[in-house]
Amino acid sequence: MGTTWTWFHRFGSPPHVYRLAGILTPWFAWPAAILIITGLYAGLVLAPPDYQQGEGFRIIYVHAPSAWLSVMIYAVMATAAGIGLIWRMKVAHAAAASCAAIGAWFTVVSLVTGMLWGKPMWGTYWVWDPRLTAQLVLLFLYLGYIALRAGIDDLGRADRASAVLALVGVVNLPIIRYSVEWWNSIHQAPSVMKMDKPSMPIEMLAPLLMMLVGLSLYFAAVLLVRLRAEILNRERQASWIKEVVE
Amino acid sequence: MRPIFAATLLVLRRELLLALRRPILVVQPLAFFAVVTALFPLGYTPELGKLRAIAPGVLWVGALLASLLALESLFREDAEDGTLEQFALSGQPFALLLGAKTLAHWLLTGLPLTLMAPWLGIALGVPLAAMPGILASLALGTWTLSLLGAVGAGLTLGLRRGGVLLSLLTLPLAVPVIVFGARATELAIAGESLMGPLYLQAALAVLGMTLAPLAAAAAVRIGLE
Numbered sequence: 001m002g003t004t005w006t007w008f009h010r011f012g013s014p015p016h017v018y019r020l021a022g023i024l025t026p027w028f029a030w031p032a033a034i035l036i037i038t039g040l041y042a043g044l045v046l047a048p049p050d051y052q053q054g055e056g057f058r059i060i061y062v063h064a065p066s067a068w069l070s071v072m073i074y075a076v077m078a079t080a081a082g083i084g085l086i087w088r089m090k091v092a093h094a095a096a097a098s099c100a101a102i103g104a105w106f107t108v109v110s111l112v113t114g115m116l117w118g119k120p121m122w123g124t125y126w127v128w129d130p131r132l133t134a135q136l137v138l139l140f141l142y143l144g145y146i147a148l149r150a151g152i153d154d155l156g157r158a159d160r161a162s163a164v165l166a167l168v169g170v171v172n173l174p175i176i177r178y179s180v181e182w183w184n185s186i187h188q189a190p191s192v193m194k195m196d197k198p199s200m201p202i203e204m205l206a207p208l209l210m211m212l213v214g215l216s217l218y219f220a221a222v223l224l225v226r227l228r229a230e231i232l233n234r235e236r237q238a239s240w241i242k243e244v245v246e
Numbered sequence: 247m248r249p250i251f252a253a254t255l256l257v258l259r260r261e262l263l264l265a266l267r268r269p270i271l272v273v274q275p276l277a278f279f280a281v282v283t284a285l286f287p288l289g290y291t292p293e294l295g296k297l298r299a300i301a302p303g304v305l306w307v308g309a310l311l312a313s314l315l316a317l318e319s320l321f322r323e324d325a326e327d328g329t330l331e332q333f334a335l336s337g338q339p340f341a342l343l344l345g346a347k348t349l350a351h352w353l354l355t356g357l358p359l360t361l362m363a364p365w366l367g368i369a370l371g372v373p374l375a376a377m378p379g380i381l382a383s384l385a386l387g388t389w390t391l392s393l394l395g396a397v398g399a400g401l402t403l404g405l406r407r408g409g410v411l412l413s414l415l416t417l418p419l420a421v422p423v424i425v426f427g428a429r430a431t432e433l434a435i436a437g438e439s440l441m442g443p444l445y446l447q448a449a450l451a452v453l454g455m456t457l458a459p460l461a462a463a464a465a466v467r468i469g470l471e
Contacts, residue, residue: 179426
C-alpha cells in the first residue's frame, strides 16, 4: 500500500510527467503524421468514389474521425478531471485543462465538414440532423467548460469547479444524444441521404481506420505538448523549472 | 423527529419565510415569463392558429429562461453572509440541505411558473383540454431545471458576470428537459396521450434528484474555500 502511493505520487509529480511527456511526444507524433498522410492519400485519391454520393463522400475521412474524437476527448477530459478531483492530482487537472481546446476544435471540424458534406447532399449547409445538433450541443458544453475555467482566477478552484462540470457533462452527454435522436425521429421525415453504412468495401474502410488511428495519435501528441506547456505555466515558481529551462 | 429531517425542514421553512418577506423576488420571474410570451404574438403573428403551433416551444423556452433568471441568486446571499458555511459546518449532510434549498427554489419559481403557464397558453390559443398535461409536464421539467441550475449556481458562486456563465453552463445540459417537455406539451395540445415523454421527464427528474444535490454540494464547497 505504502509503496503504491509513493509510486503514484512520484509518477504524478509535475517534473516526472513533464519529462515523460517530452520523451513520448515523438512516439505519437511520427506515427500520426505517417498514418494521416497515407490515410488521406488512400482516402482522397485511391479509394473509389461512392456509387451514391460520388466524390462528396470523401469528406468522411476527416469528418467521421473528428466527430468520434470530439466525443472521446470529452470522456478523456472527464476521466482526467475525475482523477484530479478524487486523488487531488495536479497533473490530472492540467491534463483535463489541456484537453478542452483540442476537443472543442475537433467538434468545430466535425461541424464544418458536416455542413460542407450537407451542401451537395441535402442542398443546404445546415439541417437539424440529430448528429449535427448533438455536436452543436457538445460544442456548447466545451465552451462552457472553457468559459468556467477562464472565469475563475484561483487556479485550484478553477481546476476543481471545472472538474465537477466535466463530470456532470459526461453523465448528461449520453442523455443529450439520446434525446436529440428521439426528437429528430419525431420531427423529421427520414432523410433521403442516410449515412447508414451497408458494409463498406475494404479500400474505403482501410483509409478511414488509418485516419481514425492517426488522428487519435495526433490528439495524444498535441495533448502531451499542451500538457507540458500547462505544467510549465503552473510550476513557473518551482525550482525544477530552472534546471529544465537552464 | 430525526435531526436530519428536522434540519431539512428548517432550511425549507427558512427559505419560504425569507421569500414571504420579499415577495417581489417571487413575482419577478413570473413577470418576465409573461412579457417574453407576449412578445411572440407581437413579433410573429397574432393569429391563434399559428401561435398554437409554436406554443410548446414558446412556453418551454420562456419558463427555462425565467427559472434561470431566478437561479443566479440561489446561493449568492447565503454565501456572502456565511449561511452556507454554517450549513457546511452543521454536521448534517450538506447535499441534503442544498437539496432542501433547491426544493424551496422550485416551490418559489418553478411551481408558480407552472401554474402560470396555462394562462399564457390561453393567450397562445392552447385549448383548455391541454392544460392538465401542460401543468404536469412543466411541473416535472421545472423541477429538473432547478436541480441542474443548482449545480450551475454552485459552480459560478461569487464569480464576476456569473449570470451569463450560469446560462452558458446550464442551457446545454437542459436540452433533454426541453426536448421531452416540449414534446409532452405538443402532444397535450394535439389532444393525444403524452405519457411517453412524461415518463421520460419523470426519469430525468429522478436522476437529477439523485445526482444533482451531490454535484451541487461539491460545487458549493469548492466555491466556499
